[in-house]
Amino acid sequence: MKNIYADLFLNASTQLDKYVKSGEYELRKCVIKIMEKDIPSDIFNLQDKLSIISKSYHDNDNVTKYVKLVRDSLVQYYGYKKLYEICNKEFTSPEILNNNISLPQLMKDLNSLVGLNRVKEKVNSLISYQKIQQLRKTKGLFIPKSTLHLAFTGNPGTGKTTVARIIGQIYKQLGLLSSGHFLEVSRTDLIAGYQGQTALKVKEVMNKSKGGVLFIDEAYSITENDNTDSYGRECLTELTKALEDYRDDLVVIVAGYTEPMKHFFQSNPGLQSRFNTFIEFDDYNEEELAGILISLCHDNDYSINNEILVIVRSYFQKIILQKDANFSNGRFVRNLFEDMVMNHAKRVSQLDNPTISDLKEILTIDVLPLLHTNISSI
Incomplete structure (x- = not known):
């Protein structure tokens, strides 16, 4: 996606850099970082710099002019970006557009994550296995029929979502997934408000996820009221079926606290057999x-x-x-x-x-x- 306001945003910051003390604020560098990483703290950093410049150069008309232009173009840049995403999210996911990172770089990203030594060891072994299976396939050798679906267990904030995103892109580079895009859902995205509609909702989510990774965080919430929740049971039944039907071009990763996840797998006899890789995420020291x-x-x-x-x-x-x-x-x-x-x-x-x-x-x-x-x- 070409943001038509990107050049205006960049040019305004470049001009402002010329009117303030050389090398002191590096506004152009800050703007480029905003465009590349899309991190809120970078925007706050830019706003802080603009406020300081306004106070320091309040009597300079050119500085005042370009400070306003940078602020206005920031709003225009993000307004256009958000509108584009809303209008095109059914057709082109930003995840799909940005997943052409090379396999060596993805492996570097995975292995450079802080901590997670047991996780990285398990994922690296899994990737090595899939590489060899793909190579055996090209040589006409037998490949066992196995599922790519994964279960991540552990406490919040231990990197489960980050690792899931990287795995999707790695599998894309290995040829196991057609797009490698990432879709995160919760109970409310899978369960409808009327009997019989949940199955249709699950199918819709599966169709959107096909070719990439479907990440279901706190998956046990689907069956948290399993004694009275017929909607949850309907969802789980449809999900279990879809795990098999979509296995050729979809990875489903379910995640959550360790003990509730054990109960989740016990809630449906056919569910655990759809997952053959379980990875525990330890707390950080x-x-x-x-x-x-x-x-x-x-x-x-x-x-x-x-x-x-x-x-x-x-x-x-x-x-x-x-x-x-x-x-x-x-x-x-x-x-x-x-x-x-x-x-x-x-x-x-x-x-x-x-x-x-x-x-x-x-x-x-x-x-x-x-x-x-x-x-x-x-």
Whole structure:
């Protein structure tokens, strides 16, 4: 999709860069990052920079003009992008357009994920097996009939969705899936409000998923009221049938907490036989949580020093000792990172003329209040 406002957005930021101190804000680089990664924090970063520039150059008419133009073109860029996605989601999924990443790069993406050592080992073995089966097929050798469907178990925030997306694209590159696109659904997407309509709804979801990965998070919610929920039973019956009917060009990945997933598979005799690969996602330890934080900072052009990392590792260790079943692992770290960025923005916005170092560096003062608050609330 060619966004007709992309050039305007990029050109406005380039012009603004010319009117402010050379190399200090790098607005063009920031805009390119927004277009490539589509991460909300990058937009906030741009908005922070524009606010600082407006204050610092309030008496410069050219700067005022281009600050407004960058802000307006940001809205136009995202407005057009969202409208295009709404109008074309039935025909062209952005997932399909962006899944032509090479197999070596996908394997690198998988293996560079923080932690998840047992998961990566299992997935790498699975991929090696599928590679050899495809090679045997080209040589006319026998290939056992097996399902590609997977079950992911473990606590939230442990990377299940991320790994599922990568697997879909890897299977596409191996020729096991025709498109490799990714569709995530929940109970409400599969179950209708009237008897007899659920089967049609499941078929519709399956047709949209064909060629890619259908990811059903908290899959046990389908049968959570199995004593009285005839809609859930109807859904599960149709889903079990579809797992076999669509097996040649579809991977269904069901995911959720470990114990409820065991009950989910016990709820239908034919269900477990459709899944021959079960992967447990472990909780992250304090080093891995710190690694996720470092990665988030790096990806978003922020920096944290070793003093903060020592404090944060100790903090994560305490959190892990006190965690309950609702601990959200990677999501917990992302929430902490976003709070750190907000504190950083509040502090830097008070500076008269912040440098690029000021805009990037997160200080202890941005972090400590968050750690004390979270520990005391557990």
